[in-house]
Amino acid sequence: MDETKVLLNKIIERLDVQSATLEQLKMDVAHIQGDVTELKETLQKHDDLLARLIEGQERQDKILESLALRSLEQETELRELKRIK
Template identity: 50%
Template sequence: MSEDILNKILEEIQSLKEGQTNLQSQLTEMKTSFQSQLTETKDNLQSQLTEIKTSLQSQLTETKDNLQSQLTETKDNLQSQLTEAKDNLQSQINELKNTQMQFAEKQDLMQIQLQETNQIVRAIRDRQDETDAKLDALSIDVHKLYGEDIAIKETQQKLIQGQERQDKILASLALHSLEQETDIRDLKRIK
């Protein structure tokens, strides 16, 4: 009988590990997609800059102000969304900790799971910090590259579309989080 319990516990731990691996994979895919979009946008804007630079000199000052304002707003929005995603992730970790307390007889195995979860969270935070640093560097580069270009109005539309994609991804992650919370509640009711 204790062997069955151990097998169930091992299956639960494996399931949690797979869920966390899937989450980490999704974060990596989001990062790759975002970097690809930024590279494509940069290439397109550089070619447009060469073609229209001479006709844009009279509107340079207004464009710089608009760009700075919109970049700051976009950065703030992205930072806010990243903070919300971190909070959601932290909330999920806390729920896992509460679940561990309810399984007192399985505490040793659950402690190993908690340590693995914390390592994954640290890795995600490290990657998130790297992503934040890259976003900051990209914001500076974008400001320098596009500060003299009225074509920023076209870039603004692309950034808004990117924001909408990020919102959809975050909504998907939030839905996934709610599904996990429902699964946890179901497990609590079974106990």
């Protein structure tokens, strides 16, 4: 009978340890879930910023293309004026 009580106490102790470990794991998972939520929010902000940067870059590319074309047209006009003189 004493041996049974000793075994039962060891089992209870082991279950207590496992229960504590499980509770710690639950807390860790909750913390990780919070981190994941923060990371998702940060990623969304970065995606939005990247989209704005790409849009701005495309606008700048169009402006540069327009300026380059205007410059070529002006150079052509200058050559024609010099040729006329």
